[in-house]
Amino acid sequence: MAKLFERRLTPADSPLAIISRTTAAFLAAMLVAAFLFVSYGAHPLQAYFALFHEPFATLRGFGYTLARASPLALIGLGTIVTWRAGFSYLGFEGCFVLGSTSTAWLALSTASGGRIGHVPFFLFLSIAILFGFVSGGAWAGLVAVMRARFGGNEVLISLMSNYVAIFILQYTVSGPLRAPGSLPETRLLPRTTWLPFILPGTRAHAGILIALAAAGLVWTLLQKMPLGYELIVTGLNPLAARYAGIDVSRRFVLAAFLGGGLGALAGMVEVLGAQHRLMDGISGGMGFVGIIVALLARLNPLAVIPTALLYGGMSVGADAMQRRANIPSSITFILESLLVLLVLASDVLRYYEINASSLWCRSPQTVDGQASE
Amino acid sequence: MKHTLEMRNIVKRFPGVLASNRVNLTLRAGEIHALLGENGAGKTTLMQILYGFHSMDSGEILIDGERVHLKSPKDAISLGIGMVHQEFMLLQPFSVAENTILGLREGHGPLLDLQGASEKLKELSNRHGLALEPAAKVSSLSVGEQQRVEIVKLLYRDARLLILDEPTAVLTPQEKDRLFVVLRRLRENGRSAVIVTHKLKEVVELADRVTVMRDGQAVATRTIQETSQRELTQLMFGREVSFLADKAQQQPGAPVLEINELRVEDETGRESICGVSLQVHAGEILGIAGIEGNGQSELAAAIVHLQGMKSGRIILNGTDVTNLNVARRRALGISYVPADRRRMGSVVEMSVADNAILGLQRKYTRGLFRSIDDARELARALIARFAIRASSIDAPAGKLSGGNLQKLILGREITRGSGVLIVEQPTRGLDVAAVESVWGELLRARQEGKAILLISAELEELLNLSDRIAVIFEGRIMGIVDPAAASIEQIGRMMAGISAGTTSPTPSAVTEAQHGQIV
Numbered sequence: 001m002a003k004l005f006e007r008r009l010t011p012a013d014s015p016l017a018i019i020s021r022t023t024a025a026f027l028a029a030m031l032v033a034a035f036l037f038v039s040y041g042a043h044p045l046q047a048y049f050a051l052f053h054e055p056f057a058t059l060r061g062f063g064y065t066l067a068r069a070s071p072l073a074l075i076g077l078g079t080i081v082t083w084r085a086g087f088s089y090l091g092f093e094g095c096f097v098l099g100s101t102s103t104a105w106l107a108l109s110t111a112s113g114g115r116i117g118h119v120p121f122f123l124f125l126s127i128a129i130l131f132g133f134v135s136g137g138a139w140a141g142l143v144a145v146m147r148a149r150f151g152g153n154e155v156l157i158s159l160m161s162n163y164v165a166i167f168i169l170q171y172t173v174s175g176p177l178r179a180p181g182s183l184p185e186t187r188l189l190p191r192t193t194w195l196p197f198i199l200p201g202t203r204a205h206a207g208i209l210i211a212l213a214a215a216g217l218v219w220t221l222l223q224k225m226p227l228g229y230e231l232i233v234t235g236l237n238p239l240a241a242r243y244a245g246i247d248v249s250r251r252f253v254l255a256a257f258l259g260g261g262l263g264a265l266a267g268m269v270e271v272l273g274a275q276h277r278l279m280d281g282i283s284g285g286m287g288f289v290g291i292i293v294a295l296l297a298r299l300n301p302l303a304v305i306p307t308a309l310l311y312g313g314m315s316v317g318a319d320a321m322q323r324r325a326n327i328p329s330s331i332t333f334i335l336e337s338l339l340v341l342l343v344l345a346s347d348v349l350r351y352y353e354i355n356a357s358s359l360w361c362r363s364p365q366t367v368d369g370q371a372s373e
Numbered sequence: 374m375k376h377t378l379e380m381r382n383i384v385k386r387f388p389g390v391l392a393s394n395r396v397n398l399t400l401r402a403g404e405i406h407a408l409l410g411e412n413g414a415g416k417t418t419l420m421q422i423l424y425g426f427h428s429m430d431s432g433e434i435l436i437d438g439e440r441v442h443l444k445s446p447k448d449a450i451s452l453g454i455g456m457v458h459q460e461f462m463l464l465q466p467f468s469v470a471e472n473t474i475l476g477l478r479e480g481h482g483p484l485l486d487l488q489g490a491s492e493k494l495k496e497l498s499n500r501h502g503l504a505l506e507p508a509a510k511v512s513s514l515s516v517g518e519q520q521r522v523e524i525v526k527l528l529y530r531d532a533r534l535l536i537l538d539e540p541t542a543v544l545t546p547q548e549k550d551r552l553f554v555v556l557r558r559l560r561e562n563g564r565s566a567v568i569v570t571h572k573l574k575e576v577v578e579l580a581d582r583v584t585v586m587r588d589g590q591a592v593a594t595r596t597i598q599e600t601s602q603r604e605l606t607q608l609m610f611g612r613e614v615s616f617l618a619d620k621a622q623q624q625p626g627a628p629v630l631e632i633n634e635l636r637v638e639d640e641t642g643r644e645s646i647c648g649v650s651l652q653v654h655a656g657e658i659l660g661i662a663g664i665e666g667n668g669q670s671e672l673a674a675a676i677v678h679l680q681g682m683k684s685g686r687i688i689l690n691g692t693d694v695t696n697l698n699v700a701r702r703r704a705l706g707i708s709y710v711p712a713d714r715r716r717m718g719s720v721v722e723m724s725v726a727d728n729a730i731l732g733l734q735r736k737y738t739r740g741l742f743r744s745i746d747d748a749r750e751l752a753r754a755l756i757a758r759f760a761i762r763a764s765s766i767d768a769p770a771g772k773l774s775g776g777n778l779q780k781l782i783l784g785r786e787i788t789r790g791s792g793v794l795i796v797e798q799p800t801r802g803l804d805v806a807a808v809e810s811v812w813g814e815l816l817r818a819r820q821e822g823k824a825i826l827l828i829s830a831e832l833e834e835l836l837n838l839s840d841r842i843a844v845i846f847e848g849r850i851m852g853i854v855d856p857a858a859a860s861i862e863q864i865g866r867m868m869a870g871i872s873a874g875t876t877s878p879t880p881s882a883v884t885e886a887q888h889g890q891i892v
Contacts (some may be wrong), residue, residue, distance in 0.1 A: 048484065224742045228743075230734060233720055237716070237721075239717045240716070243679065244699075245698070245700030245701075351862065
């Protein structure tokens with residue numbers, strides 16, 4: 001009798017196969033999480049309704065979803081650029097923090113009586129993007145230089161550099177830029193520097209447009225430009241890259257610069273679009289969630305937008321769920337982690353095909369048992 | 374007659390491929406049996422079934438007339454079946470004895486009886502003519518000796534049936550002869566061996582019987598006396614294949630690539646190239662013969678600049694390129710076909726079309742963007758001109774067979790219009806049909822006037838293709854010989870560093886008059 005799962009020699013990579021196994025992974029993750037909801041005495045369907053209704057089916061909630069998704073998408077894009085070049089950078093938390101710090105400093109300098117004085121918004125935004133990008137890019141580029149020059153381990157160095165960046169932020173908000181008051185935070189940024197809100201009556205801001213534009217640019221770079229080709233070759237096979245005349249060290253540094261810059265733009269978007277001031281703990285782990293967003297998108301720059309919306313939405317929905325179904329919002333973290341784990345694990349399924357015919361010969365219980373796997 | 378091993382009607386199906394189609398194989402005690410076939414004919418699958426790596430879909434395996442079930446290599450070993458893989462599985466810092474007993478429990482209780490093991494090893498080594506010193510560190514052994522360690526590991530476990538997968542691929546002619554002596558000795562002592570190979574000469578030289586496989590089927594089994602190389606070729610391919618490359622007479626042109634007093638140091642400060650000077654002329658193939666690890670790879674890497682050099686100069690078409698990087702040298706006309714086609718010559722995860730422009734990515738552009746259409750067109754042109762079998766130009770290059778991937782890389786490097794072609798081990802692991810076409814392409818490039826530096830471990834290849842052969846030993850050129858005049862034994866001695874040949878500084882200097890001078 002034929003086995004239900006037959007091993008294949010070549011992986012199935014058709015769009016249908018990708019969609020179906022990703023869907024299966026999502027359903028499996030939600031099924032597992034449903035048991036957690038039950039353990040809190042909640043009905044899983046009601047909990048899921050609470051989790052997804054507000055962020056995706058109400059205008060106000062969707063505005064929040066867009067606002068949360070923008071920095072996540074930018075960090076995800078930064079992850080894609082660095083990781084596809086084979087540079088395992090984990091310092092996006094630091095880039096985010098530096099991007100928000102430099103932007104806040106710049107914005108406060110344009111306030112009346114500031115160092116620079118008032119400038120038109122678009123000029124300000126262009127300078128802020130450039131300034132933020134270079135600050136994060138240089139920060140990450142430094143790690144790449146250390147690896148290229150001295151063979152340092154970029155995973156360790158970049159993780160540690162996060163703490164340094166956070167200390168810089170803490171110094172800034174409790175020292176030079178501290179607003180009068182008890183909290184370590186700056187004054188509210190001048191309204192003229194805020195990113196415009198794009199949906200009337202919501203908190204959705206123009207950051208999502210920046211993220212969309214960045215996704216388009218990253219996609220163009222990687223898919224359409226010779227430089228992107230060189231980055232991908234470097235990531236897949238550094239030896240072949242050197243053989244092909246590609247300067248591997250320089251490509252590492254460049255990829256780190258671009259990725260760090262995108263991570264810093266996430267910080268800029270957050271501070272100009274959502275918080276409107278700089279405070280300690282502004283990143284809240286976003287630098288790591290953004291990496292997960294990129295992994296869930298399988299390092300595809302266009303797929304980052306929907307996955308960022310999903311994760312942004314879930315963080316909005318988690319609060320609603322806590323209010324309505326009385327389930328701790330931290331359960332969403334478990335669901336988010338399950339999603340990534342199972343979607344990545346579903347790669348194994350590429351190597352199997354299902355023999356539908358073998359189903360008829362089995363008892364119904366076995367069939368159910370197998371199907372829920 | 375009772376057989377040591379009998380494989381009956383073995384069927385193994387991978388989805389989409391029938392890797393083994395009702396194959397029968399018998400093996401007698403004290404027999405060397407060759408399993409001959411092209412790459413992909415199903416030889417390795419069959420042997421992996423016998424070694425317990427793969428399960429079979431149907432069929433049966435009998436050992437000494439008893440039906441056995443092999444679920445893992447452990448079962449195979451306990452039944453006296455052992456396998457020497459192409460890549461040796463030895464721990465370099467350990468001694469021969471330590472490697473031999475690895476995985477066994479020798480001695481009593483917690484104490485290791487290395488002494489006893491060494492004695493047993495010594496005895497085995499003497500009986501079978503292996504000449505191994507139990508206390509020697511594996512890292513100090515030559516490739517041929519390491520292979521004999523693999524064999525003694527099997528004998529130590531009392532294997533009666535040895536499977537050797539392409540055993541001569543990494544050996545020098547002398548080491549190959551040594552291996553054959555060992556195998557013949559094992560045969561005299563009543564052990565059996567299966568040699569998986571695609572080299573006809575070895576089959577005829579060594580085996581008692583041969584089973585030829587093609588497309589997953591065993592097409593014939595012959596005793597060596599009743600067959601010929603010619604018949605075996607026909608069985609392998611279903612057609613006749615010529616073995617001699619047709620090399621047109623032609624006068625080489627001006628020197629294109631000049632290497633002067635090249636010295637290369639590795640990280641530990643050891644000199645891997647010690648003052649090599651060579652000239653490669655337009656329209657000639659300069660062969661580099663040598664046992665692997667004598668500086669051939671370092672020579673190629675230094676010419677392309679994958680590796681820095683300590684001193685010396687490299688001159689390309691009169692331009693000193695010594696201080697230029699890889700990209701600049703490639704742009705000035707150095708092409709390179711590396712030995713490791715999957716790890717260096719291609720990016721296996723990327724498509725055939727993307728691999729066709731590897732190294733040319735800055736050329737195939739329109740404005741700021743890559744011209745993907747042009748890349749695809751190039752890939753199609755290469756596939757057509759070099760008869761590459763690929764399911765699609767969008768398929769990952771890693772899915773191509775070794776021969777087809779090699780033709781893709783070779784085609785890319787030949788057609789990019791550079792004057793110098795460095796080719797390293799171009800036919801390693803390829804079947805005869807692929808070898809034939811790679812040789813043809815190299816000769817075509819020679820006729821087009823390219824200066825070709827051919828680094829190969831296959832003497833036959835060098836003798837067939839080269840206009841001159843430089844023999845390298847421990848980073849030094851022992852001499853340059855004329856392939857028409859030199860014998861394999863002479864070159865072999867130079868490869869082993871025993872004698873130097875006559876150095877002929879220019880190709881035209883190799884004339885009839887000098888033929889006798891090579892000692």
